[in-house]
Amino acid sequence: MNKPRLQLVAAMVLLLPSILQANIIVDTKDVDQQKYHADLYECEQLSHQLEQQSGDSLGHDIVGSTAKGAALGAAGGAISGGSGSKGAKVGAGIGLIGGALKHGAEKRQAEQQYQQQQQSVMRNCMEGRGYSVLN
Template sequence: MKRIVAVVMTASMLAACSSYSQPMVDTKGVDQSRYSQDNYECEQYANQVSPVGDAAVGAVGGAAAGAALGAITGALVGGVSAGEGAAFGAASGGALGLGGGAVTGVQNQRDVYRRCMAGRGYNVLN
């Protein structure tokens, strides 16, 4: 049980650390009022991407895979029942999938913003 709590806590911390940060744009020689408008619009597009949705999909997929692997491992290894193995596998896989999905969602937001600004002629630095 302590391992399950540790895995869930670790994945939750990873998910919390993966917050969207706006990429840098080279604004030398750029009309600031136009840049402000373009920046706002591209941020709005990026915010339409849902890291929470990606995290949920990752959690469900991770839980299913973890449960299956845990049940098999529990059945093959002595001292742990298939049910206990499945429960541990589901919790571990779900937590890791949650963290991975959140990271993917944030990366998708950054990619949308980058493509939007580059499409409007800006040099996106990172």
């Protein structure tokens, strides 16, 4: 294999993950492929400069929800004429589950928002370099 072809294959192997992750469709008719791939790579590197936001930690969500659930359960038990300790236990269990569910939902939402921001950066970058982005 000659050197220019080897370099092209090596570049394509390195760029393949970025092309797959970019998730943008660019009209490449009459476009210099080498320049296109270089621009695509540079735009992807820019999109990775975004900071991914994370929700509160799982422990924080669980502790907060467990404490709230225990307090509500104890209050409910006391109002109904019981000691409140059984209600606190039930409330704490419900709070534990609620905290874990809340954390999972926040994490999924943050990941989705991060991907949308990356997509926007990629699109704006490629359009700014003169490419026709179709999606």
